[in-house]
Amino acid sequence: MDAAFITLTPETLPSQHLCCIIRSKKPHPGVEAKRRWLADRLPEGHVFRKLDVKEKVFIEYAPLETAWVPVEGDNYLYLYCLWVAGAYKGRGYGRALLESCLADARAQGRSGVCMLGAEKQKAWLSDQAFARKHGFVTADETDYGYALLARSFDSTLPRFTDRARAGTIEQKTLTVYYSDQCPYVANSLDIIRQVCGELGVPCSLVQVDTLEKAKSLPCVFNNCAVFYDGVFQTVNLPDAAYLRRLLKR
Incomplete structure (x- = not known):
């Protein structure tokens, strides 16, 4: 596997493809809004890592403290999205991207990585069966069918806010x-x-x-x-x- 991954920086963000399937020769309002959002998040430790192709092969995560989700916990990373699609599926890219996130968490001395899951897999959520194969377990759940999955390095677990x-x-x-x-x-x-x-x-x-x-x-x-x-x-x-x-x- 040729794992030629790029981690976006403020300098490379303006010119890099953002891995969605929106095709437009003109600037697309959703893509440009995403660029502006990322420009503010990258200095906070937000990571957008992608294969160096114009396709859907990427991972996106951030420190839980600055992640835009109603989840609380000490010293975790929050995984927003892991997406590998089309001809790139089944070639080890998803595993490599997830392992890069876990390696970052360990290098930063984090307690682990967490992500949103559900009682039944949802179309707009990362594959939770794949995450469970890599050691993620249910850390918390709601009464309306959603779960917080976590890969803990120190036995601590994050949780949804009461609200x-x-x-x-x-x-x-x-x-x-x-x-x-x-x-x-x-x-x-x-x-x-x-x-x-x-x-x-x-x-x-x-x-x-x-x-x-x-x-x-x-x-x-x-x-x-x-x-x-x-x-x-x-x-x-x-x-x-x-x-x-x-x-x-």
């Missing part, structure tokens, strides 16, 4: 919390506006644009969180078909 366990809000209309971390968010917001307009239903789009907002969210979060009728629904970015089913209940 994240709630999974409820007072607002009954469709409410979507989102950040600019994922390039697909821009497309998803356009779909939400279009479908809600067609159906004549109100929606509330809440941008999570600070660490404080992310840490105080009323549910699990991994770039997106959808509520309807006051109840948490999913961290998946919703498509039109999903929204129509949800809003016609």
Whole structure:
């Protein structure tokens, strides 16, 4: 395996492909928002490491203290995303990327690495079966089907915040919390506006644009969180078909 990986720096960020499947000759609003978000995160210790190709082979993680998720714990790294797709699957890149994250955690004297999982694998979450093969176990879980997975080096474990366990809000209309971390968010917001307009239903789009907002969210979060009728629904970015089913209940 030719593991020619690149770890983005503030200097290389403007010119590097960000590993999504958005194809556009013109600047894409989601991709450019992601670049701006990363530019602020890299000085905090955020890592975006990718294969030196214009494809989907990358890992993204950060110190838990500055990770935009409602998870607390001492001295962990939080793994946002590990994605290997297409012709690059089955060639050892996923293992190499995950091992590089674990090696970074050990080199930094961290207690371990954690990531979001679920009772059943979700489309927008990293493969938790793959993580479990590499020693991740359930560290915490919610009553609404999500889990926090951790690979601990010292027997300590991270946990969801008490507020994240709630999974409820007072607002009954469709409410979507989102950040600019994922390039697909821009497309998803356009779909939400279009479908809600067609159906004549109100929606509330809440941008999570600070660490404080992310840490105080009323549910699990991994770039997106959808509520309807006051109840948490999913961290998946919703498509039109999903929204129509949800809003016609």
